[in-house]
Amino acid sequence: MIRGQVRGEVRSPALTRLGALASLDQAAHEALVAAMEETRSVRVRRDLMTEGREILQPLLLLSGWAARVRLLPDGRRQFLSFLLPGDLIGACDHPHALAVSTVVAMSDVQVCPLPHAEPGTPLHVAYAISRAMDEGHLLAQITRLGRLNAQERISDLLLELYERLTLNGTVHGNGFDLPLTQETLADALGLTSVHVNRMLQQARREGDLQWRVGHVRLTDPAGLARKIGHVAVRVSER
Amino acid sequence: MIRGQVRGEVRSPALTRLGALASLDQAAHEALVAAMEETRSVRVRRDLMTEGREILQPLLLLSGWAARVRLLPDGRRQFLSFLLPGDLIGACDHPHALAVSTVVAMSDVQVCPLPHAEPGTPLHVAYAISRAMDEGHLLAQITRLGRLNAQERISDLLLELYERLTLNGTVHGNGFDLPLTQETLADALGLTSVHVNRMLQQARREGDLQWRVGHVRLTDPAGLARKIGHVAVRVSER
DNA sequence: CGAACGTTTGATCTGTCTCAAAGGTGGTGG
């Protein structure tokens, strides 16, 4: 149990999230502190990992947002998923693993090497759960793109982000910072920025949300979820 | 090394694939044979796993096709990915894992419990690679739905299936069996069956492929890949 | 032979895209 009763330095959204996935023990705490010694900052728009290149070191995202992205030869761009504090980056466990997607910083971010976890330990469990949730988010993204209309896509994604950020304690009064432009949102949702703009206006008119650059507030997350049939990702009991 | 020089009973597309991912040793071979003792058949359209329910036992798909699918409250359906012989089903390693998607049999299939693999063994590596490829396929699906048009989506998916089936040796003369209707294809590609039909006709007219119920042949896979900018999933060196 | 299932066709409609330009807003330097 590290949450709260530990020196200030290790309190962070990233740790709040990992602690929410599994009750971390002393060993986990030590591994985290050790890894965080090697924290490094990466500027917005810089790549953290490149598709097709070997993964030299899996990372833990400590602060800021990143995204997995794929670029088509003709310039089309598709964001595959967003990575938030506490998310693992490039954690796969076979030798000479290649990154299956590029990971780019959506804001200035801090990352550290992924703390080592012995099989069977709480931290190891937290990683497994994190990976399972990641997969759940990819499936949600597929469903969004394949079968939801523009309006639903936007609400569904914002609800996902709302739920994920709630896990690491950075949602306040149903609002949260989101370092995305309407253009990046569009490239995540398979839409154009013009259409995203119009749909956001409509959502505001209907009172579903408030938007200003870098920040959204959902008026009534539960109600919105009901309205569009959104269900949260669940990967283990309770 | 099991490929080929082993009793007939253990030659199968599923094993060919696993052997292609990592050079399997005697231990792997024995684990596979043991697990296959408990092979069970599942009828087309039956569920192999249900979203939100605990995964009692991870499975190995031995023959036939399955698919991960998500159903929306109003009846919309989205196929998330297809599972082919040699693919793992529900292999995640945290306690009380819940299935993040329903898995349904697209044809009559055979499955067995996932053979046990010790960390560090070839079979374990094969599983890790298989999971990484699975993730790659999900990312490909996201890109298809988000940024490709109808024509490209169809070609891209067929190319993926072509490449995956090549891995387990069931492609002959650039053709392969595919137990999908135009309707199921549509639900995988985020289109309507009517539109899939028209785009398939166009592809045939352009000489890209031949289609008959349950079977496709790609005239020139490499050329088609070039034409639409398709790239195969790669997760490790070589 | 009939029923079930999958494919094909036609006509019309609409959600989203495209292109193009104007309006806001925040930050930086003079």
Place this chain on the structure above:
DNA sequence: CCACCACCTTTGAGACAGATCAAACGTTCG
């Protein structure tokens, strides 16, 4: 403190890819 620039957001008009609805046509198989 103002002027300017870069970056977002907003607006309008028109075009098009793909949806919708409805019906007919083939096959396969019991």
